[in-house]
Amino acid sequence: MTREIIVYGLGSMGRRIARLALERGYTIAGAIDLDPAKVGQPLRRVLGLPAGQGDTAVSADAAKVLGAARQTVVLQATSSFLAQVAEPIERCLAQGHDVISIAEEMTFPAAACRETAERLDRVAVQNGVRLLGTGVNPGFAMDMLVLALTVPCGRVDHIRVTRTNDLSDFGPTVLTGQGVGLTPDAFRDAVADGRVVGHVGFEQSVALIARHLGWQIERVEETRAPIVSSVARASDHMTIEAGQVAGCLHRMTAFAGGREVLHLEHPQQIRPDLDGQATSDRIVITGDQPIDMVIAPEIGGGAGTAAAAVNAIEYLACAAPGLVHLTDLPINSPRVLTA
Amino acid sequence: MTREIIVYGLGSMGRRIARLALERGYTIAGAIDLDPAKVGQPLRRVLGLPAGQGDTAVSADAAKVLGAARQTVVLQATSSFLAQVAEPIERCLAQGHDVISIAEEMTFPAAACRETAERLDRVAVQNGVRLLGTGVNPGFAMDMLVLALTVPCGRVDHIRVTRTNDLSDFGPTVLTGQGVGLTPDAFRDAVADGRVVGHVGFEQSVALIARHLGWQIERVEETRAPIVSSVARASDHMTIEAGQVAGCLHRMTAFAGGREVLHLEHPQQIRPDLDGQATSDRIVITGDQPIDMVIAPEIGGGAGTAAAAVNAIEYLACAAPGLVHLTDLPINSPRVLTA
Numbered sequence: 001m002t003r004e005i006i007v008y009g010l011g012s013m014g015r016r017i018a019r020l021a022l023e024r025g026y027t028i029a030g031a032i033d034l035d036p037a038k039v040g041q042p043l044r045r046v047l048g049l050p051a052g053q054g055d056t057a058v059s060a061d062a063a064k065v066l067g068a069a070r071q072t073v074v075l076q077a078t079s080s081f082l083a084q085v086a087e088p089i090e091r092c093l094a095q096g097h098d099v100i101s102i103a104e105e106m107t108f109p110a111a112a113c114r115e116t117a118e119r120l121d122r123v124a125v126q127n128g129v130r131l132l133g134t135g136v137n138p139g140f141a142m143d144m145l146v147l148a149l150t151v152p153c154g155r156v157d158h159i160r161v162t163r164t165n166d167l168s169d170f171g172p173t174v175l176t177g178q179g180v181g182l183t184p185d186a187f188r189d190a191v192a193d194g195r196v197v198g199h200v201g202f203e204q205s206v207a208l209i210a211r212h213l214g215w216q217i218e219r220v221e222e223t224r225a226p227i228v229s230s231v232a233r234a235s236d237h238m239t240i241e242a243g244q245v246a247g248c249l250h251r252m253t254a255f256a257g258g259r260e261v262l263h264l265e266h267p268q269q270i271r272p273d274l275d276g277q278a279t280s281d282r283i284v285i286t287g288d289q290p291i292d293m294v295i296a297p298e299i300g301g302g303a304g305t306a307a308a309a310v311n312a313i314e315y316l317a318c319a320a321p322g323l324v325h326l327t328d329l330p331i332n333s334p335r336v337l338t339a
Numbered sequence: 340m341t342r343e344i345i346v347y348g349l350g351s352m353g354r355r356i357a358r359l360a361l362e363r364g365y366t367i368a369g370a371i372d373l374d375p376a377k378v379g380q381p382l383r384r385v386l387g388l389p390a391g392q393g394d395t396a397v398s399a400d401a402a403k404v405l406g407a408a409r410q411t412v413v414l415q416a417t418s419s420f421l422a423q424v425a426e427p428i429e430r431c432l433a434q435g436h437d438v439i440s441i442a443e444e445m446t447f448p449a450a451a452c453r454e455t456a457e458r459l460d461r462v463a464v465q466n467g468v469r470l471l472g473t474g475v476n477p478g479f480a481m482d483m484l485v486l487a488l489t490v491p492c493g494r495v496d497h498i499r500v501t502r503t504n505d506l507s508d509f510g511p512t513v514l515t516g517q518g519v520g521l522t523p524d525a526f527r528d529a530v531a532d533g534r535v536v537g538h539v540g541f542e543q544s545v546a547l548i549a550r551h552l553g554w555q556i557e558r559v560e561e562t563r564a565p566i567v568s569s570v571a572r573a574s575d576h577m578t579i580e581a582g583q584v585a586g587c588l589h590r591m592t593a594f595a596g597g598r599e600v601l602h603l604e605h606p607q608q609i610r611p612d613l614d615g616q617a618t619s620d621r622i623v624i625t626g627d628q629p630i631d632m633v634i635a636p637e638i639g640g641g642a643g644t645a646a647a648a649v650n651a652i653e654y655l656a657c658a659a660p661g662l663v664h665l666t667d668l669p670i671n672s673p674r675v676l677t678a
Contacts, residue, residue: 020493023493023494024493024494136491140490140491141491144487144490144670145487145488145490147670147672148483148484148487148670149484150650150670150672150673151479151483151484151643151646151647151650151670151671151672152475152479152480152638152639152642152643152644152646152647153643153646153650153672153673154359154362154363154642154645154646154649154650154673155362155363155673156673212669212670212672212674213672213673213674213675214674214675214676215675288642288646289638289639289642289643289646291634291638292634292635293632293633293634294632294633294634295630295631295632295633296631299491299628299630300491300628303491303493303627303628304490304491304492304628305491306493307490307491307492307493307627307628308490308491310493311489311490311492311493327669327670328669329669330551330666330667330668330669331483331486331487331489331490331551331666331670332490333486333489333490333492333551333552334489334492334493334494334495334552335551335552335553336552336553336554337553
């Protein structure tokens with residue numbers, strides 16, 4: 001079992017991952033980040049932890065950190081998009097390290113770009129290492145948990161997943177990407193020109209589910225609608241008036257065999273409670289075993305993604321070298337390390 | 340991928356498994372049952388299906404059926420208890436067949452008898468085949484689904500699982516084992532002398548969860564209490580008066596590190612609705628990611644167990660020869676067979 005890891009990226013999520021990995025008994029052999037405020041600092045200070053033995057200094061020199069350590073698992077947390085993480089991931093693989101990435105598109109990279117996914121798979125195979133993408137969404141709430149619920153189903157006719165969450169913890173970058181604070185008209189313009197993206201990862205959830213169930217998806221439909229607030233709402237980072245946009249209701253529907261088989265719906269907004277909306281994860285499966293599951297409040301995305309990444313370390317070795325998908329592995333539970 | 344299976348046991352569950360396997364495109368190469376009313380009959384007639392091509396006749400001669408087919412998967416459904424299924428399972432393994440059993444104790448046979456589990460493992464390894472136990476409970480509702488929900492958890496402090504179901508579909512054998520129709524005093528006597536057993540499988544659920552989370556269970560506590568009805572209740576098979584026992588509230592609590600870590604609670608009764616109780620599966624996880632999950636109504640046990648068994652066929656080949664546990668495998672979703 002691997003006990004040495006490298007953390008690549010020390011933004012909000014990278015720091016959560018690093019703190020959890022230390023709590024769980026892993027040794028952090030290297031920490032990579034480009035932020036001048038962090039470079040050269042002891043990692044534990046950057047993590048807000050008291051100084052400790054065997055601490056490493058944050059470095060901006062990825063090649064040096066990756067070259068100094070041998071056969072670790074790199075936990076990579078820098079961006080949502082395959083195009084931005086492919087090069088740093090490839091560098092890790094080429095240096096003989098396994099990689100666990102929380103980039104949303106990495107949970108099923110071929111759904112973002114088949115060529116890049118194939119190249120990463122090839123590099124991993126050539127170097128005898130493994131590459132996995134994970135997280136809460138995509139990676140759990142709208143795909144792996146859905147698949148877990150199909151175990152007692154003999155036939156699945158349709159799946160509907162709704163994740164209603166609260167964006168209040170997030171800062172301006174995330175809120176802008178969801179159109180928070182816009183007028184409904186401005187929201188539609190921002191969707192049209194790509195400033196409002198909604199959720200990143202529907203394609204990956206559809207692909208994970210379809211691959212595991214053996215579904216041949218023929219097409220998908222996607223909509224992004226403004227969640228117009230009927231009341232004033234305020235989070236730490238943003239205040240909106242009644243009639244303004246509180247967030248984005250992003251939906252994707254997938255079709256197979258000429259009919260709808262999967263509907264994913266993800267309303268993301270600030271303070272849904274102020275407008276009478278409770279947060280939850282809901283999964284409804286129609287078939288020979290009807291299942292209606294609710295988790296309320298919803299699974300925490302930040303803590304959950306850090307946990308999913310750290311939990312995966314113990315299971316990665318189950319897979320053959322190459323690009324690994326979560327559906328190839330046993331359930332990635334938090335395994336207590338024993339001496 | 341294996342497309343040929345043998346069904347060993349054609350009771351209520353074995354017939355459900357056989358019907359689902361046919362629906363799902365598998366070929367049934369042999370069917371074994373001792374019931375004189377079934378022996379010699381075409382399988383499809385026993386299953387209540389119209390006659391079809393390539394049908395097999397039910398046989399009481401297990402050795403002959405197992406010897407005639409090569410390298411199939413045997414779906415075994417004859418009893419809940421390891422002591423009763425070990426011998427027929429061993430015979431299947433020795434003939435070179437993989438085995439999927441729905442015997443409750445087979446989901447973690449070492450929790451019932453370590454020696455027998457080790458012997459079955461040895462025979463499977465020697466013959467290069469795999470042996471797996473599965474079902475809804477144990478096997479899913481109170482263990483594998485619990486583990487699936489721990490994926491976004493960095494630290495699990497405590498797990499509480501409550502499965503509230505309705506026994507109205509079951510006949511006198513099952514109802515007697517739950518004490519339905521007794522007085523509260525007679526129920527306590529029946530627990531004491533072993534006539535009321537409650538649920539079979541808590542030890543297996545505890546073992547599956549503990550093994551996957553790396554918990555060292557120190558001891559368990561177990562109680563069986565009468566569910567005394569405040570109203571008259573009637574199912575197709577049994578009628579009770581107010582004050583009589585409607586079923587058994589069976590609980591098991593497991594301790595690790597000197598404290599309670601897992602509480603399983605399974606009230607099984609006829610017509611809980613008549614006494615104002617809704618049926619459901621509920622899982623509450625306490626730790627750094629609090630999760631409160633409800634599936635209402637509860638997952639259907641009969642259909643679910645048949646599905647779990649048939650779904651497992653496609654995943655068994657992922658494991659090395661020997662005794663396999665569900666925690667070793669990818670999620671056993673219902674995979675659509677492709678040509």
